[in-house]
Amino acid sequence: MTVYDRYRTLLHKLALVRARAPGGDSPEADALLDAMDEVWDALSDGERAAMERERARLALALDSRAVSA
DSSP states (O other), X not given: OOHHHHHHHHHHHHHHHHHXXXXXXXXXXXXXXXXXXXXXXXXXXXXXXXXXXXXXXXXXXXXXXHHHO
């Protein structure tokens, strides 16, 4: 698994954790964020830019689900 794929996997896991417990932090979310920080440092500038777009897309998708619920 590439560093990019690892970060993307962690990002999606975090989205799932936050969807289960909206508005609150959890030990699971904290652990994922710590792991994401470590992986972020290993990403290239291009990979970071791609991840920023991925995070924005994922946030929009989650917001859309919250509004329609």
